Amino acid sequence: MEDEKKYNPNEFESKMFDLWEKENVYSTSIQSSGSKREKAFCLSMFPYPSGAGLHVGHVRIYTGTDVLARYFKMIGRDVLHPMGWDAFGLPAENAAIKAKKNPIDMVPGNIANFKRQMNMLGLSYDWKREFSTTDPSYYKWTQWLFIQFFKMGLLYKRNTPIHWCPKCKTGLAEEEVLANGTHERCGSEITKKELPQWIFRITAYAEQLLDDLKLLDWPKGILEMQKNWIGKKEGVNVQFKAEGSNLNVECFTTRIDTLFGVVAVVVAPEHQIAVESAKENADVKTYIDEAQKKSAIDREDNTKKKTGVFTTHYVLHPLTDKKIPVWVGDYVLGSVGTGAVMVVPAHDQRDYDFAKVYGLDVIPVVAPQKGEKQVVNEAYENDGIAINSGKYSDLSSYEARKAITADLEGGNKGKKMISYHLRDWIFSRQRYWGEPIPMVHCEQCAKKGTTVYNKKFTIPDEVQTANKGWIPLTDKQLPLELPYTASYEPTDTGESPLSAIPGFTETTCPVCGGKAQRETDTMPNWAGSCWYFMRFAQEKRGETLPEFMQGLQNSSWMPVDWYLGGAEHAVLHLLYARFWVKALRDLGLVNYAEPFLRLRNVGMVLAEDHRKMSKSWGNTINPDDVVAQYGADTLRMYEMFMAPFNMEIAWSTAALQGGHRFLKRVWALYTSQNHKIEKSNPELVNKLNKTIQKVGDDIAQTKFNTAIAALMEFLNAYEATPELQDSEAKKFIQIIAPFAPFITEKIWRDVFKENTSVHLSTWPTQTEVDIKETSVEVPVQVNGKFRGIVKVPVGAEQEEIVKVALVAEGIQKYLEGKKYRLIYVKGKICNFVLL
RNA sequence: GUCGGGGUGGCGAAAUUGGCAGACGCGCUAUCUUGAGGAGGUAGUGCCCAAAAGGCUUGGAGGUUCAAGUCCUCUCCCCGACACCA
Numbered sequence: 001m002e003d004e005k006k007y008n009p010n011e012f013e014s015k016m017f018d019l020w021e022k023e024n025v026y027s028t029s030i031q032s033s034g035s036k037r038e039k040a041f042c043l044s045m046f047p048y049p050s051g052a053g054l055h056v057g058h059v060r061i062y063t064g065t066d067v068l069a070r071y072f073k074m075i076g077r078d079v080l081h082p083m084g085w086d087a088f089g090l091p092a093e094n095a096a097i098k099a100k101k102n103p104i105d106m107v108p109g110n111i112a113n114f115k116r117q118m119n120m121l122g123l124s125y126d127w128k129r130e131f132s133t134t135d136p137s138y139y140k141w142t143q144w145l146f147i148q149f150f151k152m153g154l155l156y157k158r159n160t161p162i163h164w165c166p167k168c169k170t171g172l173a174e175e176e177v178l179a180n181g182t183h184e185r186c187g188s189e190i191t192k193k194e195l196p197q198w199i200f201r202i203t204a205y206a207e208q209l210l211d212d213l214k215l216l217d218w219p220k221g222i223l224e225m226q227k228n229w230i231g232k233k234e235g236v237n238v239q240f241k242a243e244g245s246n247l248n249v250e251c252f253t254t255r256i257d258t259l260f261g262v263v264a265v266v267v268a269p270e271h272q273i274a275v276e277s278a279k280e281n282a283d284v285k286t287y288i289d290e291a292q293k294k295s296a297i298d299r300e301d302n303t304k305k306k307t308g309v310f311t312t313h314y315v316l317h318p319l320t321d322k323k324i325p326v327w328v329g330d331y332v333l334g335s336v337g338t339g340a341v342m343v344v345p346a347h348d349q350r351d352y353d354f355a356k357v358y359g360l361d362v363i364p365v366v367a368p369q370k371g372e373k374q375v376v377n378e379a380y381e382n383d384g385i386a387i388n389s390g391k392y393s394d395l396s397s398y399e400a401r402k403a404i405t406a407d408l409e410g411g412n413k414g415k416k417m418i419s420y421h422l423r424d425w426i427f428s429r430q431r432y433w434g435e436p437i438p439m440v441h442c443e444q445c446a447k448k449g450t451t452v453y454n455k456k457f458t459i460p461d462e463v464q465t466a467n468k469g470w471i472p473l474t475d476k477q478l479p480l481e482l483p484y485t486a487s488y489e490p491t492d493t494g495e496s497p498l499s500a501i502p503g504f505t506e507t508t509c510p511v512c513g514g515k516a517q518r519e520t521d522t523m524p525n526w527a528g529s530c531w532y533f534m535r536f537a538q539e540k541r542g543e544t545l546p547e548f549m550q551g552l553q554n555s556s557w558m559p560v561d562w563y564l565g566g567a568e569h570a571v572l573h574l575l576y577a578r579f580w581v582k583a584l585r586d587l588g589l590v591n592y593a594e595p596f597l598r599l600r601n602v603g604m605v606l607a608e609d610h611r612k613m614s615k616s617w618g619n620t621i622n623p624d625d626v627v628a629q630y631g632a633d634t635l636r637m638y639e640m641f642m643a644p645f646n647m648e649i650a651w652s653t654a655a656l657q658g659g660h661r662f663l664k665r666v667w668a669l670y671t672s673q674n675h676k677i678e679k680s681n682p683e684l685v686n687k688l689n690k691t692i693q694k695v696g697d698d699i700a701q702t703k704f705n706t707a708i709a710a711l712m713e714f715l716n717a718y719e720a721t722p723e724l725q726d727s728e729a730k731k732f733i734q735i736i737a738p739f740a741p742f743i744t745e746k747i748w749r750d751v752f753k754e755n756t757s758v759h760l761s762t763w764p765t766q767t768e769v770d771i772k773e774t775s776v777e778v779p780v781q782v783n784g785k786f787r788g789i790v791k792v793p794v795g796a797e798q799e800e801i802v803k804v805a806l807v808a809e810g811i812q813k814y815l816e817g818k819k820y821r822l823i824y825v826k827g828k829i830c831n832f833v834l835l
Numbered sequence: 836g837u838c839g840g841g842g843u844g845g846c847g848a849a850a851u852u853g854g855c856a857g858a859c860g861c862g863c864u865a866u867c868u869u870g871a872g873g874a875g876g877u878a879g880u881g882c883c884c885a886a887a888a889g890g891c892u893u894g895g896a897g898g899u900u901c902a903a904g905u906c907c908u909c910u911c912c913c914c915g916a917c918a919c920c921a
Contacts, residue, residue, distance in 0.1 A: 221839045225916070228838060233920080253921060266921095306919080331919045341921045349836090350919060421920065567840090570916080641860070642847060646840095648914080655847065657873075658860045668875095706849070709859035716859090779855045784902045786855050823901045829854040833901045 007667035009631025013742040017119055020745075025757045026124040029078050040072035041080045041557045043533055045565030045573075048086050049110040049132075051095055054117040055613065056621050056651065057566075057605040060639045064602060064704065065564045066123045067640065070738035071699045073124075074763040080557050082536040083118065083125040085111050085132035089525030090173055093433035097489060103433050104484060107134055117623060121632045122741040124759065129536050133435075133528030138535065140479035141548060142527050143438040145580070147472040148587055150439070151452060153459035154201045156466040160426055162494070164193035169492035171195070171430045193494050197428035198437060198521065201463075202579050206230055206420045208593075209578055218599040219646070222570045229571045231421025236405050237338060238414040240265055240315035240324060247273045249315050249326060252337035252417060255347065256408070257400035260389040261365035263355065264343040265315055266308060266327045270334030273326060277311040284309055284328055291330040306331050306354040318413040319390070319404075329354065337419060345379065352379040365389050366397060425576065427524060432488035432497040434522030438473040438480045442509035442516040445469055450511055454587075470519075474510045475545055482522075496520040529573055530580040533560050533595060552589050563596040564702075566604070567646075574599070600702045603648040605639070610650045621651050633740035634660040640704040640739055662712055663743055666736065669719060670729070670747045681723035682769050687714060688728060689766035695735045696763065704739070711736055726752060731764035780805050781831040782814040790830075798824050805830060 020026060044065040047058060062083075069081035087107045096103035111132060118125065131138050149155055163172040167188040176184050183190055202209075210230045213223050235254035242248050249265050267273050269291040278285040287309040308329030315324050331350060332341050345355035346364040355362055366384045383397035392400045408414030428437070442450075446469025453459050473480060483504055488497045498504050498520035509516035535541070537558045538551035574596070581595045606612060607619035614620065626635045637659035643649045691714040698707035714732065718724065724732075730752055737744040737758050748758035775791045778801055788810040792801050802822065805811050815832055823831040 219840095224839060228917080231920075235921080251921075255921085333920075336920050338921090344921095348921075350921080419920085567915080570839090644848085647848095648841095649847075652847070652861075653873090655861050658847095662860090664875095705847095706859080709849075712859055777855090781854085781902070784900090789855070821901075823854095825854065825902095829902075831854085831901050 005671060007664045007743070009633060009663075009742060010628070012746050013120075013122070013627075013632055016742045016745045017122065020124075020757065020759075023757060025759055026081070026126050027128065028080050028082075028126040038077045039080070039557060040069070040077040040562065041533075041537065041560045042069040042072065042562045043082070043536070043560045043564070045563070045569065046084050046086050046529070046532060047114065048089060048091055049107065049114045050091060051106070051110050051113075053113050054121075054623050055605070056623055056626070056635075056639070057602075057613075059121060059623050059635060060605055060645075061564050061566070061602045062118065062121065062123050063636045063639055064600075064645055064702065065562065066636075067699060067704060067738040068562050068564075068702070069124055070741065070759060071696065071763070073759070074734070074738070074761065075696070076762065080129075080537065081124055081126060082129040083123070083127070084130050084532060084536065085114070085134070086525070086529055086532070087111070087132045087134040088434050088523075088528055090176075090431070090433070093431060093488075096433070102484060102486070102488065104134070104482070107132065120627055121623070121636065124741070131535065133532065136479040136481050137541075137543070139435040139528070141535075142435050142523065142531070143473075143478050143480060144475065144545075144548075145531065145584070146435075146523070146527075147438055148454070148589075149200070149583055150467075150470075150472055151454040152457040152583070152587060153453060153463050154204065154583060155427070156199055156201065156463045157196050157470065158199050158466055159194050160197045160199065161192035161194050162197070162426075162430070163190050164494060166191055168490075169494075170490035171494050173429075195428075195430065195494055197426050198439075198519075200425040200427045200579075202425045202576075203420060203422055205579055205582050206232070206422050208582055209422075209575065212578070212582075212593055215594050216599070217597060219567075219601055222567065222574070222599060222601065225570045226575060229422060229575065233419045233421075235417055235419065236408065236414045237417045238342065238408060239318055239412075240342070241318070243314045243316055243323065245313070247276060247313060247315075247326075249273060249340050250338045251340045251342045252419060253342055255344070255397075255401075256404050256414070257386060257389075257392075257395075257397045258344040258347045258365050259317075259319060259342070259404055260386075260392070261344040261346045261363045262317060262324060262342045263345060263360045263363060264325050264327055265340060266329040266332050266343055266354070267311075267340040268332040268334040269328055269330055271328070271332075271339045273311065273313065273340075274328040277313060277326075277328070281312060284311055287328060287330075291328075305357055306350060308354060308358065310358075318408060318411070327358075347379050347381055349379040349381065363388060425579075427527075428521035429524050430494055430496040431490065431522055432482070432485075434482075434524065435527055436480045436482055436498065437519045437521050437523060438478060439519040440471050440473070440507055440509060440516040441469050441519065442471050442512060442514060443469060444512050444514045445471055445509060448512075452511065471509055471511050471516070477510065496522060498522070526573060526576050530577045531584075533563075533577075534558060534581075534590070549589060552584070553591070558590065559592050559594055560596045561598060563599045564602055565599075567601040601646045603643065603646050606648060606650045608651045608653065613651075626656070630656065630660050631663075631742065633663055633743050636741075637662060637708065637739055641708040643705060645702045645704055662715065663740060665715060665719065667743060667747070669715075669722065670733070670751050673722065677723050677725045677729075679723075680725045680728045680767075681721050682771050684717060684721050684723060685728055685767055685769045686771050687717050688724070688731060689769065692731060692735055692764055692766055699738065708739060711739075728767065734758060734761055734764050737761075776827070778827075778830050780808070780811050781829060782811065783834055784831060787811045787814055798822070801830055805832070 042065050044061045069079050073079045092103050096106050133139060163177050165172055165183040165188055167186050168183065172183060177190050182188060210227060210232055213226055233254050235252055236256040237250050237252050238256060240249045249267060251265060269288045274288055278288050306329060308327045311326045311328060313326040315326055317324055343351045343354060345352045345360060345362040347366055365386060365388050366380060367387045368384045386392050386395045386400040392403055395403060405416060452471060483501050485501055491497055491500055505518045505520060507516050507518050534552055537555040539555060540547060540551050542548045542551050577595050581590060582593060584590045585593055609619055611617055611619060623635060638656045641659055642655060691710050694710045695707045733744045733747050741759060744758050748754050773794055775793055777789045777791055779786060780788050780790055788808055790801060790804045790808050792804055806815055819835045820832040821835060823833060
């Protein structure tokens, strides 16, 4: 190099990018099924390309995945590192409505901008695999998959209430409804509206979705959240026979061992008994009417007293025939369990509260310990020993559950039940900007009972009934393209905007050729993200069905090895994608059970003021500005260094300079050396060896912050003793390369005159170095308090250390003339415990 | 309320998993250098005490241990998800 030149990333970053493009540096090597090399499919959750461009939070995820991809490539794995666009969905549609444009016209510009920014950041994507979920060539297959799921009986039509904003006259997504039951945009109170909708039977896979969690290397907390979301509960449906009528009540309980403590049965206001009893009892009628009127706001209020009303009906206790009063209470929900609960005030806090209000008995039937007299002033909800429970007394709660369940089942008075919190997935949206659902409804076929189900599967009767007359399009009719239209705003009937497009609904039946009506609902945003990773992994995408199926079946890239993204997708996206993969496996289209082997969460990037970045706060940071000022490498270094990858961070412009300074020093060191070093300093090589090891280990554990700390530490040492010959000096550049791809490439080519990219180089090995570590330092404690360090020869035995310690300055005075016991842990600690 | 994640210098954090708490970075102080700079070098920097000696220190209180940021019990605070789930 000629004279020292200032580090000026803007001068070369885009040139390096051009070189990479020209030299095809990031094209994916084919992972053929015969490949002996290990694969690494590194994937960031793909973005919705908004008009606002990349957020510094995006930069964090993508850089993390990029570091992994670059590292794995360097250690010799076949790497797949793709990127694409999740462009369907509400935000895009709302933005388009605001801009008075069709989203179809807006998406390409947004994508181009995102892509420009990603390239600016030096992300090593293989753009040959890029696609958008809105490409007809992609959603053709999303539609095809929908049809396969329909044919295996996983989809059915059902009337389902949607959130409805009466003011905006539009259906709303869950996320548009605020916690207080109002619409996030207009603030009006949300009501419900019943519409026929496509429902996915995800509950059919509840057990597998729960079971297979054990196959996954995911953060513990996310696994826990998935488990709780599926919410498996084992219990008993127990029959309470009506006295003098046929109005029996069935209650689900997980605590059948408390059956002898039942003092009442409470049914939900929607329950049949409540409805029946309202006909003859004015109080009940009033109560139910009131309950139905209650808004979301009231129901939110959990400080309110439990309320209820006695129906005047009685049922009989299944084991004792005791008369049990039946109440209606709005704290019981029609949609949970059987819509009725048995009230055991002694062992359920809500029941206890209810009993206190209405003066019901509190009968303790579980004691914490055998023989213990239980004092009840709040519910005792734990297990214990059964008391006051007839022949079951003295059994443990667990034993009592088993015994009572067995006896109930024997007497036909109860049945073991497993219940799940997970509910079926509503898959219809009455919106324009989604994949059209490729189904038609044919009256003639409905009458004839024509079906097109996949013969390999048994289709439940309910599903068959619900789907009467629904016929999927043929493969040749796909894609069913979203019609281009000027008016795609939500309709005021609640139906999809597609229903208002002339000529869209009328069609012919693919089976009988008669008149048929098209489905006008579209798919939710989740649809595209349920299988996009498999699309990336297809070696050949193929336009024909056989090619497509082969592309799925023969991909040796799947499953994803590293999946990085925000914890906000802990439940929904990850659960839905897992569900699709399991269904596809049952269809024989893939041969793995789980899509994402390793999941790592990225923490949010907050603004400098510790609030969320938002235009309205005026605290946003635009990656373009940061790159213009400091270069992309600085931004990348900073975001990787600031904190552990999964922790939330607040932006700090000051700390950003730290990363910049590091790169400047690297630049200065490498561009200023004008003489060759003949022989490397062995101490420094030793340190370099350790750094190579640590950086690699840390990257593989997504501990990017400590990897960079190690790089900084080495730089400090290197600057103090700038004695590395080229073969060693290059190694340091190589291990910085995953983090700062531009500056390292520049130095690699200009200083070391290499003409193949540093990013295609092999991760450096450690050089044998002849260093005799002659002495070791052993920390010395007296009575567990650190008092100093002694230096002893390597391999020194206990006596030797003691000898040195006894005369060492700072230690001696604590030991003089004292008797002691010695704790010595070789290589770790020497502790004198005075007697 | 339930579940999950956290609490370590002025700040972001580290700690080989029970063995020298505070690596690395930011900031700050002193000093040198530069025509200037959101520049660079050197030294220092957890807290208390004028300094040394010494003592204290990982939200708080107990406990186990020769030894606790790390393990156990109780407790306080912050963030996220769900929320009357039977």
